[in-house]
Amino acid sequence: MSLPPYPPPTHVAGAAGPAAAAYAADVVILALDRAEETIEAIASARAQRGVSRHVWIADQGSRPENLALLAQAVEGAADATLVRLDRNWGVAGGRNRATALGRGRVVFALDNDAEFATTTTLAEAVRALEAAPDLAAIGCRILVHATGADDLSSWGYPAPLLPRAGESFDACTFVGAGHAIRRQDFEAVGGYDDRLFFCWEEFDFALRAINRGRRIRYRGDITVRHKVSGEHRFAWSGTRWFHFVRNRIYIGLKYGDAALALLPRFLAYQVKGARNGVLAQGLRAGPAALRLARRYRAEQGGLDILTPAARDYLRRNDAAHRGSLGARLRAEVLAALPKAQAAQEAPRDSGSPT
Structure with missing residues (x-):
């Protein structure tokens, strides 16, 4: 199975595509306004060292002034490309379409309000996947950007494992704010399920990979810093x-x-x-x-x-x-509760299918 032949998005700024025929990793960042945070995420991705990579920013409907700021951030860049999708496809569909543009062996998805913790985080994620051929994906440890504490709203694993946040263990899902997927596995299961739009898309992908005999692993030693505070993580308005x-x-x-x-x-x-x-x-x-x-x-x-x-x-x-x-x-x-109500309560998108 492979990803569908999506219509090509509109190229806005940056390189037309990766300079190399083969390279290690694509970094995928979805954009929808929040230009300042997104530019900082892009800078973090472009600062990654010790690994060949290309950064893809897929805009899903930012206001013109914000799109212009994103374009300015990658103007003339050889290692980054800003494209505009035809509409907002959500997290699942947006990641699918951005991932299809690249050809790196690993796809690292970074939220546009997050940053790599160090300049070698991406290289560490690539090495982790390459060292374990049966791994389909790894989930990073997600830290609060301002404090370095664990982002409890981004703990997508059983609550009793929280004391092991700095360790590694096999898991049944991963957290979208920062994770790496082997491209071969991404294509083998057909990417994310577009129907989900957002919420639970990582869990669904993990189930399909596990059903093919693959493993998912949490890596507490590979970290991403997240700017959204726990108390604002879940909004009860909208849909x-x-x-x-x-x-x-x-x-x-x-x-x-x-x-x-x-x-x-x-x-x-x-x-x-x-x-x-x-x-x-x-x-x-x-x-x-x-x-x-x-x-x-x-x-x-x-x-x-x-x-x-x-x-x-x-x-x-x-x-x-x-x-x-x-x-x-x-x-x-309780998975959607704001952190402010109960720090010990379960995070979003967690749960067993059995």
Whole structure:
């Protein structure tokens, strides 16, 4: 499987493409306004040393004045390219289209409000993947930019593993703020699921990779510094809660869970949504997830049923750390809580599919 032949985006500034026919890594940064932070992320990526790389910035609809600032930041650069996509494809679709532009062996996705912790972080990530041929992806340790403390809103793993934040362990997902994927695996599973738009796209990708016998690993020694504070990580306005609930239920259906088996999780989400004034979003998410799953089945000719080996991997590396089903559901329901309410509560996009 390979990525679809996406229509070429509009070239805005920087190099027309990578200078080398073969190189180690592509750094992918999605842009949508927030020009100052995005420019700092670009500078961090271009400052990476000890590894051949190309930086791709994919704009998804910034205002003209902000797009002009981004263009100025890479004007004349031989190692960076700014393109403008035809519309906002979200995190999943945007990363797919930006990744398809490159040919590096590794794809490192960096949030536009994040920076590499050191000038050798990218090289460390590339070496980590190349040293373990069965790894599809690695998740970096995400630190609060201002303090260097762990960004608890970006801890996408079982809460009992938080004391091991500086260590390494096999995992069932990774955090989008900073992660590296082997391109061969990215293409083998077809990239991210565009239908997700945003929320849970990394978890879904990880499940497909694990289902092919690949591993995901958290690397606490490879770090990214993140500028979004925990208390602002989750916004209850807009449609974020809708996507959070819809996508998690859709993923469960997509991998063969029965709708009735997902009902307790769905009801727990409704309680959480009602407490935060977004009950309507959560209720709409259920039928939307069913529609997505039906569409996926029709388009793919079936569902992505997890193999026994994949389920065993998930049990060992996720469920074993989470405790009872009730405890896991509580962690799921609290996954979107702002850090200010409870530092110990589970982060976004975490949870077991079993």
